Amino acid sequence: MLENNEENVEKTENKIEEVTNETSKVETENSKINLEESEVKVDDTIEAVEEIEKSIAVDAEKDAHKEEETAVVDYSKLSLEELVVELKKTLANNPIQKIKSQVEGIKSAFNQQFGTLLANKKAAFLEAGGNSIDFQFSSPVKSEYNSLLSEYKKQRDAYYNDLEKQMSENLEKKLSVIEKLKDLIENADTATMYKSFKGLQDTWRSIGPVSKNHYNDTWKTFHHHVERFYDLLHLSNDFRDLDFKHNLEEKIKIIAKAEALAEEADINLAFKELQELHKIWKEDIGPVSQEHREDVWKKFSAATKKIHDKRHDHFREMRSKHQEIIEKKLVVVTKLNDYDTSNNKSHNDWQKSIKIVEELRQEYFSAGKLPYSKSEEVWQKFKAATKKFNSAKNIFYKQEKSGQQENLKKKMELIELAESLKDSEDWETTTNTLKRIQSDWKKIGHVPRKFSDDIWKRFKAACNHYFDRFHEQKNSLNKEQQAVVETKKEFLETIKELKDPTKDKIIEIINDWRSMGSLPRNSRHLEGKFNKLIDRAFGGLSLDKKEISMLKFTNIVDGLAADNDVRKLDSEQMFVRKKIDEVIREIQQLENNLGFFSNAKDDNPLVLNVKKRVAEFKEDLAVWKEKLSYIKKIDY
Structure with a gap:
């Protein structure tokens, strides 16, 4: 797909194609022309001839813009860098009007390769987890290519502007020839006027093309005065008669060629050849004597009409195909909308x-x-x-x-x-x-x-x-460690079924567990399972809360010490100290609250409740301090 900035094709390049497209539209109904200042309906033959004259006018301008092409090479095998070098060389070493095909070939190869590169970069970006909307890619070779292409278009614009200027100058020259011809008819000496007339004809033919807007009018005006010159030349003139004879012979040949073109299978080729015949008829062959003018023109017009009708039948068939294409495209549009x-x-x-x-x-x-x-x-x-x-x-x-x-x-x-x-x-x-x-x-x-x-x-x-x-x-993990793991796993299964153990039995179980050895790091989770079983066992004993808490604590700390788990021992000590601080703050807060009840009786329910909570926190504090004392005694 073309980039947006390439959609604006050069005006001078498109102008020719647009005019050519316009001339292919045939106005088949209610066409009118001016004939001797009175408006009459145009018959089919005149319509066919007028269409040819229109197309000749367009082709005259198109020929002025025609670019002489040099040979085009195969650019598909060149790399992007090589294509840029080739474009640079082409611009530097050739006239701008001779390189359109080369530039188009380079553009096609470059766009195809760069499009593939861009698609691969985007696919890799998406594969790596990127988002399509975030994809960006820039390339120095693309920047240089764009710059060279811009320079090419700039030079072509300048070239076409010069052509437009030249066509304007050609128009002035042709109008000057017409004025001289008119003056010749009115004022020249009959002895020398024929020679002067031939000179004006040669000058006319040597002048380059004019724009399509002026082509037919200038030719018709010139041709009118040419016929006027011959018709008003009263003296017997051998040169004139020879001209008439020669022109008649040439026009009869053209009529024969036009009649043969009616059988040509390629309608576009036939129409193109017919255009060329009309151009020769108008520009290269002069008039014939009055007695033959209408006859040869009718024959030529009749041959033109045959090709014209055949071409229009072809266009009608094409229009039918166009409708089929439109319907297919509209089906796609419906799918997109739905x-x-x-x-x-x-x-x-x-x-x-x-x-x-x-x-x-x-x-x-x-x-x-x-x-x-x-x-x-x-x-x-x-x-x-x-x-x-x-x-x-x-x-x-x-x-x-x-x-x-x-x-x-x-x-x-x-x-x-x-x-x-x-x-x-x-x-x-x-x-x-x-x-x-x-x-x-x-x-x-x-x-x-x-x-x-x-x-x-x-x-x-x-x-x-x-x-x-x-x-x-x-x-x-070595075999000895694996043996400890397996032994402790089996031991865990046996104590799961333990019913109503005594304190001594629980301590015995703890000692047996410790004697089995330390667990490797990847199996320390077994220690957690064991501690949960022991905590549950201690919880089932008929002991006071403080003693049970200390038994659970010492079991955990002894296990960490046995495994030399310094990090967890430090964490445990920090946790105990933190709990001591929390309990002290709670006691202080409650004792402060008692100050608000200084006038209350000792049996006041609120006072009693606060004192009870103070006593409970002090008991907890004593336990936490005992735990801290125990863990501090451990040498680790």
């Missing part, structure tokens, strides 16, 4: 829809080509239908883009969590947590493209760091 995007909720949904719409676009263009006059209306409908789809798509991706910031925030939170766990040795819990984090990461949508690579590298590095450590320690 296409429902309301259920598109994700990027993948829209990518599928984009593919479907692109297939419909290809179906539209594959239906066939139409002339501008036929295509514009259906093209506008097609554009409106695709615009409807694109508007819905753009709304989605704008919303998607605004949601990407929220996605970025969520992924950053997961990164921070993963990085905080990457050195953890709580293998079972951390492994499950990181697996959940990885799953959550996949569920979060796209983030802004400029952040996507960096955050993915950070997240991947944190996860890899942990799992590398996890597999390393798992692989290093």
